[in-house]
Amino acid sequence: MTSNGQRSLAERLTGIDEIECVTPDLNGIPRGKVMTAEGFLEGRRLQMARGVLLQCIMGGYPPTRFYGSDDGDLALVPDPQQIHRLPWSDTPRALAICDADDLSGEGCRLSTRAQLKAVIARYAAHGLKPVVATELEFFVFAPSSDPTQPFQPPVGLDGRREDGASAFSVSSNNGLRPFFNEVYRCMAALGLPRDTFMHEMGVSQFEINLLHGDPLLLADQTFLFKHLLKEVALKHGLTVVCMAKPLAKTPGSSMHIHQSLVDIDSGRNVFSDADGQATDTFYHFIGGLQACMADFTALFAPNVNSYQRLCHPYASPNNACWSEDNRAAGLRIPASGPAARRVENRLPGADTNPYLALAASLAAGLYGIEQRLTPAPAIQGEFEVPENLSLPCTLHAALERLKRSALARELFGKEFIEGYIASKTLELTSFFDEITPWERRVLAAQA
Numbered sequence: 335m336t337s338n339g340q341r342s343l344a345e346r347l348t349g350i351d352e353i354e355c356v357t358p359d360l361n362g363i364p365r366g367k368v369m370t371a372e373g374f375l376e377g378r379r380l381q382m383a384r385g386v387l388l389q390c391i392m393g394g395y396p397p398t399r400f401y402g403s404d405d406g407d408l409a410l411v412p413d414p415q416q417i418h419r420l421p422w423s424d425t426p427r428a429l430a431i432c433d434a435d436d437l438s439g440e441g442c443r444l445s446t447r448a449q450l451k452a453v454i455a456r457y458a459a460h461g462l463k464p465v466v467a468t469e470l471e472f473f474v475f476a477p478s479s480d481p482t483q484p485f486q487p488p489v490g491l492d493g494r495r496e497d498g499a500s501a502f503s504v505s506s507n508n509g510l511r512p513f514f515n516e517v518y519r520c521m522a523a524l525g526l527p528r529d530t531f532m533h534e535m536g537v538s539q540f541e542i543n544l545l546h547g548d549p550l551l552l553a554d555q556t557f558l559f560k561h562l563l564k565e566v567a568l569k570h571g572l573t574v575v576c577m578a579k580p581l582a583k584t585p586g587s588s589m590h591i592h593q594s595l596v597d598i599d600s601g602r603n604v605f606s607d608a609d610g611q612a613t614d615t616f617y618h619f620i621g622g623l624q625a626c627m628a629d630f631t632a633l634f635a636p637n638v639n640s641y642q643r644l645c646h647p648y649a650s651p652n653n654a655c656w657s658e659d660n661r662a663a664g665l666r667i668p669a670s671g672p673a674a675r676r677v678e679n680r681l682p683g684a685d686t687n688p689y690l691a692l693a694a695s696l697a698a699g700l701y702g703i704e705q706r707l708t709p710a711p712a713i714q715g716e717f718e719v720p721e722n723l724s725l726p727c728t729l730h731a732a733l734e735r736l737k738r739s740a741l742a743r744e745l746f747g748k749e750f751i752e753g754y755i756a757s758k759t760l761e762l763t764s765f766f767d768e769i770t771p772w773e774r775r776v777l778a779a780q781a
Contacts, residue, residue, distance in 0.1 A: 385405050546594075619699040
């Protein structure tokens with residue numbers, strides 16, 4: 335070890351035998367390889383098949399033409415800022431979030447982390463830096479080995495299962511305090527600062543707000559937090575579910591994105607002027623989101639189940655309307671002072687890939703700034719969604735819209751968009767290969 339940074343890393347990894355070297359795939363799932371600590375510290379190059387980035391949620395792959403007919407390798411390059419000892423592991427172990435780079439040294443266009451870095455770089459060319467925060471909702475359930483049965487909340491301290499009356503409660507009756515205590519401990523060990531935490535509206539549903547900051551950092555933190563939740567839940571005999579809509583007749587889980595922009599030199603929020611009023615840049619950012627959200631719906635709502643959440647519109651709005659502090663709008667402007675003026679994108683669900691959702695939302699806003707787009711008038715109170723601001727309401731419709739989008743190919747590249755569509759089409763086909771209990775129950779007796 336020749337540098338202070340290398341010595342520091344070696345000290346941090348003392349006693350560690352293995353490093354999980356992972357990168358987010360198309361769905362935001364950690365994919366990679368486990369490397370010896372010795373090889374990691376020596377800087378040995380770790381390679382992985384390029385097609386892994388397009389792996390379907392079921393485990394299959396689209397045809398090789400979507401990721402290179404020879405299915406060649408890419409390099410997993412650790413981010414020095416994202417190397418962590420795993421606080422939940424019973425044996426000393428570490429994890430490194432990696433960039434997925436083509437062997438030429440450039441970020442692989444199939445990598446959602448590379449896509450987000452490219453969007454941030456485009457902002458920097460304008461002298462701007464995005465600031466974001468994510469709000470992640472999730473459910474905590476009792477374990478079940480039968481996927482044909484509905485999820486159930488854990489048995490509480492009173493011997494009963496929660497029935498949905500605990501929204502915004504701070505009671506310990508659900509018996510989950512030991513689980514959340516370990517979640518908090520692990521967050522602190524990983525350097526994940528939390529802002530607020532609460533019991534959400536659903537049965538055994540919770541929400542955590544991560545502190546605002548750099549988009550790549552927040553994507554990494556959200557990625558790590560989802561991984562942490564599932565690992566800690568397993569230790570406590572629980573199941574954490576980040577589906578968009580795991581329970582019928584119950585609110586779904588979102589991943590709202592709060593976005594503002596600051597001037598790189600001054601750090602000033604460019605959504606507000608010196609008098610505290612909204613700027614043209616603020617309105618152009620909203621105009622870009624409105625222009626792009628229909629084309630990008632499949633990037634924000636990536637699964638069949640995503641649209642189960644969106645079909646019940648209260649607080650899960652499937653529209654590109656904007657409003658001051660109205661939760662029925664897809665784009666909400668939270669009540670705040672001028673320095674904190676921001677745009678909340680309420681479309682993404684908890685099942686979204688945080689890197690891709692942030693990249694798509696920020697790319698849309700930048701498109702509006704570059705094209706000086708004017709948004710539709712703000713809406714307030716109860717409203718009907720104008721046809722031009724409605725969004726696709728099924729995965730099939732969203733993928734068809736994405737197929738026709740020249741703008742998506744311009745902003746994310748033909749290779750990425752066509753690979754994304756190919757992978758998601760396989761997932762949709764797999765879903766349609768099954769007959770649901772509803773169909774058997776309701777339709778089988780019909781003539």
